[in-house]
Amino acid sequence: MTIQVISANRLGDGIVVYLATNGGWSECIAHARVIDGEEQGEAALDVAGGAVEACAVVDPYLIDITGSGGTRRPTLNREMIRAKGPTVRLDIGKQAAR
Amino acid sequence: MYLYDAIDQSLVDQRVEQFRDQVGRRLTGALSEDEFKPLRLMNGLYLQLHAYMLRVAIPYGTLSSNQMRKLAHIADAYDKGYGHFTTRQNLQYNWPTLEQTPDILAELATVQMHAMQTSGNCIRNVTADQYAGVAADEVADPRIVAEVIRQWSTLHPEFSFLPRKFKLAITGSVRDRAAVRVHDIGIVIKRNDEGEIGYQVIVGGGLGRTPVIGVNLREFLPERHLLSYLEAILRVYNQAGRRDNKYKARIKILVRETGTAEFIRLVEAEWEQIRDSAVELPRGEYERIAAFFAPPAYEILSRNDGGFARHRLEDRDFASWARTNVAPHKQPGYAIANITLKPEGGIPGDATSQQMDAMASLADRFSFSEIRVTHEQNLVLPHVRQADLHGLWQTLKRYDLAAPNLGLISDIIACPGMDYCSLATARSIPLAQDISKHFADLERQHHIGELKLKISGCINACGHHHVGHIGILGVDKRGEEYYQITLGGSADEAPSIGKIIGPAIPYDKVVDAIETLTETYLAIRVGDERFVDTVRRAGLDPFKQALYADP
Numbered sequence: 001m002t003i004q005v006i007s008a009n010r011l012g013d014g015i016v017v018y019l020a021t022n023g024g025w026s027e028c029i030a031h032a033r034v035i036d037g038e039e040q041g042e043a044a045l046d047v048a049g050g051a052v053e054a055c056a057v058v059d060p061y062l063i064d065i066t067g068s069g070g071t072r073r074p075t076l077n078r079e080m081i082r083a084k085g086p087t088v089r090l091d092i093g094k095q096a097a098r
Numbered sequence: 099m100y101l102y103d104a105i106d107q108s109l110v111d112q113r114v115e116q117f118r119d120q121v122g123r124r125l126t127g128a129l130s131e132d133e134f135k136p137l138r139l140m141n142g143l144y145l146q147l148h149a150y151m152l153r154v155a156i157p158y159g160t161l162s163s164n165q166m167r168k169l170a171h172i173a174d175a176y177d178k179g180y181g182h183f184t185t186r187q188n189l190q191y192n193w194p195t196l197e198q199t200p201d202i203l204a205e206l207a208t209v210q211m212h213a214m215q216t217s218g219n220c221i222r223n224v225t226a227d228q229y230a231g232v233a234a235d236e237v238a239d240p241r242i243v244a245e246v247i248r249q250w251s252t253l254h255p256e257f258s259f260l261p262r263k264f265k266l267a268i269t270g271s272v273r274d275r276a277a278v279r280v281h282d283i284g285i286v287i288k289r290n291d292e293g294e295i296g297y298q299v300i301v302g303g304g305l306g307r308t309p310v311i312g313v314n315l316r317e318f319l320p321e322r323h324l325l326s327y328l329e330a331i332l333r334v335y336n337q338a339g340r341r342d343n344k345y346k347a348r349i350k351i352l353v354r355e356t357g358t359a360e361f362i363r364l365v366e367a368e369w370e371q372i373r374d375s376a377v378e379l380p381r382g383e384y385e386r387i388a389a390f391f392a393p394p395a396y397e398i399l400s401r402n403d404g405g406f407a408r409h410r411l412e413d414r415d416f417a418s419w420a421r422t423n424v425a426p427h428k429q430p431g432y433a434i435a436n437i438t439l440k441p442e443g444g445i446p447g448d449a450t451s452q453q454m455d456a457m458a459s460l461a462d463r464f465s466f467s468e469i470r471v472t473h474e475q476n477l478v479l480p481h482v483r484q485a486d487l488h489g490l491w492q493t494l495k496r497y498d499l500a501a502p503n504l505g506l507i508s509d510i511i512a513c514p515g516m517d518y519c520s521l522a523t524a525r526s527i528p529l530a531q532d533i534s535k536h537f538a539d540l541e542r543q544h545h546i547g548e549l550k551l552k553i554s555g556c557i558n559a560c561g562h563h564h565v566g567h568i569g570i571l572g573v574d575k576r577g578e579e580y581y582q583i584t585l586g587g588s589a590d591e592a593p594s595i596g597k598i599i600g601p602a603i604p605y606d607k608v609v610d611a612i613e614t615l616t617e618t619y620l621a622i623r624v625g626d627e628r629f630v631d632t633v634r635r636a637g638l639d640p641f642k643q644a645l646y647a648d649p
Contacts, residue, residue, distance in 0.1 A: 012125065013195035014149035055127045058145065076577060078516055082147050086517040088445055088527045092178050092193075093148055 002064045002075075004041060005032035006048050007082065008057035016082045016094070017057060019048055025057060027094060029083045030070050035062065099162055099468065100245045100390040102210045109252070110207045113214060117141050118200035125197065140220075142213030143199055146520050152191045152199060153216040154206060158226035158244035158268070159187035159471040163458040166469055168209040170454035176202050181454065183439060183447040185511060185562055186265070187225050187471040188216055192518055214252065219260045221251035221332070227269040227276045228472040231391060232434055232480045234426040238287045238295050240270040242388045243324060246379060249387075250325055257332050261339035262347035264332070265304075267473075277473060277589035279303045279312045280565055282349045283331060288318055295321045301331060301361075302353035305559035309595045310350040313358045315365060323369075326377040330369035334361070394466040394481055399431020403484035406433075418540060419491050419502035433484050435465070437477040437494060438501045438509055443535045445527050446512045447475035456497040464490050473562075474511055474550075476504065506543040507551055507616070508534045511562055515555030515572060516579075522555035524572025524579040529553055529608055536609045537616075546616055549629045550588070565589035567630040568615060569596040570608065579605045585615070585641055586633040594630075599638055600646050611645055618644040 006019040007029075017025040018032035026032060035041050041062055048060035064075040074080050085093015102110070117137070124134040138144075142153040154169070161169075169189055173181050176198050177191040184190055194202055206212055215222055224244045231239040247266060251257065257264070267278040270287040278284030284300035296318040303312025319327055335349045338356070353361045410417040425434040437457065439447050449457075457477060461469045464486045465479035472478060482490055494500040503509045510533060513519065515526030530553055537543055552566030556573075563569030569584035580602035587596030603611055616629070618641050623632045633641070 009145055009149075012197050014145055016148060052131070053127070055125060058131050077579065078147070078522075081516060085148065086527075087525060088517050088531065 003066075004035040004062045005029065005065055005072075006035065006044050006060050007032075007063050007079070008048060008051070008060035011055050011058050019044055019051075019060070023047065025051065029065070029074070030072055032065075032072070034065075034068075034072075099160055100157075100241075100387065106249075107207075107210070110210070110212045110214075113141070113212065114200060114203045114207050117203060121196060121200050136218070138196075138199075139217040140214065141199075141203065142216035143194075143196070144217065144520075146192070146518055147516075148518065149193045150196055150199070151518070152194045152202060152213055153184070154189045154191070154211060154213050155216050155223040156187050156189060156211075156471050157248050158224055158230065158241050159228050159473075160230075160241060161469040161471060162209070163461040163467040163469065165209045165211055166454050166458040166461065168205060168211070170451040170458065172202055172205055173451040173454065175205075179452075180448055180450045182445075182514065183449065183471050183475050183477070185473050185475060185513070185560055186216075186223060187228075187473055188223060189471075190514075192514075217263075218258075219262050219264075220258050221247075221254065221260075221264045221266065224248055224251070225265070225267045225276055225281075225473055227271055227274075228470040228476075228478050229275060229425065229434055229480070230270060230470075231393065232427050232429070232432075233271050233273075234428045235273055236270045236428065237272075237289050238270045239388075239391050240268040240276075240285075240287055241391050242384070243285070243287070243297075244268050245387050245390070246325070246384065247328070250328075250379075257336065260332070260336055261341045262344065262349075264335075264349070266328075272591060274589070274591040274593075275472070277562070277565065277593075279591075279593040280305055280309070280562075280589055281312065283328065284312050285324075290318055297321070297324055299327060299331075302350040302358075303593075304348055304350040305562060305564050306348070307345060307557045307559075308348075308350060309559070309564035310354070311593045311595065312350075313353060315362055322378055322381075323373060325379055326373050326375060327365075327369055329372060329377050330365050333368050334364045338364070393429070394468075396429045396432060396481070397483070399429075399483065399485075401430040403431055406484040406487055409488040413488070415502075416488055416491055419500055420487060421544075422502050422504045422506060424487060427481070429481070431484055433482050433487055435479040435482045435487060435490060436472075436504045437479065437499050438504050439476055439499075440503060440509050440534065441498050441501045442508065442538045443531045444498075444501075446510050446530050449477075453497050453499055456493070457499070460490060460493060474509065476509070502540060503543060505548045505550070507537045507546055507549040507612075508543060509550075510534060511550075511552040511566070513554050513556075513560035515553075515561075519555060519560075521558055522572070523557075523574040524555050524581065524605075526553040526555040526561055526570075526572060529570065529572075529581070529605070532609050533612055536613065546620065547626070547628055549616070551612070552587075562589065563587070564595050565593065566596060567628070567633070568612065573602055575602065581605065581608050583608075583611060583615075583645075585638060586630060588630050594634075597638055599642055614644050615641055
């Protein structure tokens, strides 16, 4: 069974964020709320929709992930690049802060 | 260079304040994302993979040193210290915030720049030959008519909601450095037997998922009719272009589906209605604009500078740079100096704020404060005294801006690809870096000779892969990056669309594949035949056999 998290871009600065376990939005995928199954996915998208209404984020959607905690990572290259930063500039993006 | 009058400045200033208000309303929720998105796109602001991206217009690729300094300042103050020069002669910032974008636009307005019409289904920033006004082979300076078109098309009410985006390119030389035949409209300035200036008008070219070489609408359109003729073309397209399918909405599809002869008939019929209307540019206005592009105060110099010749003899590295990166200038004693943004293993088109500042200073010192941006993601100092070339080169070296590789295999066009772009299906930049490193040996690059290698990270073809002598298109195959290779494309005055050589290959095999293709070329080329000429003569078979014979 594929597990998922919700990702979006923050409205004010466009930075990639994830719906977090505390109901807020985190820049770090390790803090994302893990979604297991369609029902949880729909509930989480409802929460994300509220954040869109509240002008916190734009374009939320579900992404597939593998692993857990600190080793959690997206399955798609595109989402991996969003989670870390450009592969050609390791000095910028989220990867630079780690 | 053209300088804004009060109308230009007022228009840009008002637009900044309009956008500031729109951003404010978006941040407070008065505008939804669906309502706001078309407004931000009209101001060049995209939302990409990591952040917002702001595309700044550089009309016909011409920049002053002050504008370049402002671009450097914005990179430092609002972004991450660099900018990316694009294949549309624009500059992109990859990390601006929405909140600060109105301030960035206000900064740009202080140096007569903006980001309008760098996105959306409108007439985009007009591109032109980067050697405009200085090329030894030029019929007339294309910047004048490019500026006329810029003014005519800016916020043109009839053409702000076209079926799809619309791109024009202009050259004033027989040698096409502006890829005019792969634009929605391409314009070639010509002189007829009577010595009059006019325009060859080409329409329906383009790249993307349906690459097409444009067709001739007019071999010679008299100068005074250009705007009315463009208006007739745009009007036919606006009325008849498809709006039901964005992949079939470009003018190239309309021309193909209508048929060239019928399309010409429609344009000519429309034009008959408006040819002598108010759209015709008053001669006085044309001359007012042309005066801005008068040649700078050149010194009277001998055709060949002795010092330049001596430095080439004495300094092998300088000679190597001069061989590729210096082009003939129409003014005796002057030269055109190309600065390739393609250092070994570098990111094509990227420049740091420090490099931008350095180039601005060099433009002040050596090139009448003028800089050009090329669609091949390089920069040009257009008016350098031959006697100053050695000093210029020495400073360029200090800023890692002296790569002696213009037109060689490491002078690669690459779109941002999946490292930045939300549309991309594969990465482009790391591949360009790997190829650049693999072919680092300059002697070998010269041995291979002119080779245009172009990489796109998706079918939208921002990296112009269809017209690369070698084109590389990134595709996604079950989550893995694969690359389709095309051979034989060209965007010059003898244009061609490259042909797919075979099945796509995985990322880690691409450099070896390029090595095989170049070795095959070297083995079968005749005389000093360029790579593309060998492909045209010999066909794909020898390359296909070399690449796919041994699985």
